[in-house]
Amino acid sequence: MCSPRIVRIAHETTTESARSSRRTWLGAAGLGALAAVAGGGMARAVLVPATGVVDLTHTLSPELPVWPGNPAFAMVQVAWHENGGFGQNAVGYWEHTGTHVDAPVHRVRGAASVERIAAEDLVAPLVVIDISARADMNPDATLDISDIEKWEGRHGRIPERALVAMYSGWERRLVNPGSFLNLDGQGRPHAPGFAGEAAEFLVTQRNIVAAGVDTLSLDQAATGEYRAHSAILGAGRYGVEMLANLGRVPAVGATVVVGAPKHAGGTGGPCRVLALS
Structure with missing residues (x-):
């Protein structure tokens, strides 16, 4: 929550900006103050039919869960239609917020940053491997090589x-953000992810371009080793975390389009992801 003083400063400064320059507020207040701004209800991902275009993106809002310790998404209005004819917001977020890309440099120093991900790699065949029944029983479940083998037994080679x-x-x-984070008594999150061996297999034996999850991490959340991140990003592939609506697309046959951000040196960033089937 933001203090009344921050709200007053933001509004007073941006009113002055409308008279002179829209850039004044950002220079005076800085985006750092935005981390304290919260408001509005969280918009849920819209459930849509499994044909046509399926949006695999969660809507960013202050209530959307983030990795423990990261600041929430924040937005504050900085220009009004009543003053100058245009509305505009300033937004503040860490790169790995909401549905977002992990560029190789997120894990590997000196590796490719987000603007260096090849455009052709952002459009790819989409494969969805369902481990939801096991995840319902075990929040620390992992997608293993056996899951890949079972999937290929039904659908053919990836x-x-x-x-x-x-x-x-x-x-x-x-519906309960605390349940999504699923923290234990020591503050560690628990959620499913790729097993390290499965991630390595997909990179070396199936030549994937990217891996995605509907959780906050490519790895099982409670692990401290991050083997899936290392295998995928270390091989120059990218990741997409916190995908939405994967249950609404077919296991195979769709094409995914990842609208990745493109800022120089970025380790990743929020993205719009669409499945076409």
Whole structure:
């Protein structure tokens, strides 16, 4: 929550900005103050049919869960239609907020940053591997090589240069953000992810272009080793975390379009992800 003083300063400064320059507020207040701003209800991902275009993106809002210790998404109005004819907001968030891309440099120093992800790699065959039944019973479940083998037994070999997504059904917990984070008594989150061996297999044996999850981490959340991150990002592939609506797309046959951000040196960033089927 923000203090009344921060709200007053933001509004007074931005009113002055409308008279002179829209850039004044950002220079005077800085985006750092935005981390304290909260408000509005969280918009849920819209459930849509499994044909046509499916939005795999959660709507950013201050209530959307983030990795423990990270600040929530924040937004404050800085220009008004009544003063100058245009509305505008300033937004503040860490790169790995909401549905977002992990660029290789997120894990590997000196690796490719987000603007260096090849455009052709942002459009790929979409593979969805469902482990939701096991995740319902065990929040520390992992997508293992056996899950990949079972999937291929039903659907055939994973296509070359695919984005392979783990569907755990975790987004059902968003009705209670605390349940989505699922912290234990020591403050560690518990949620499903890729096993390190499975991530390595997908990179080396199936030549995937990216991996995705409907949780906050490519790895099982409670792990401290981050082997899935290392395998995927270390191989120059990218990740997409906190996907929505994976249960609404087919296991195979859809194409995914990842609208990744493009800021120089970025380790990732919020993105709009669409499945076309």
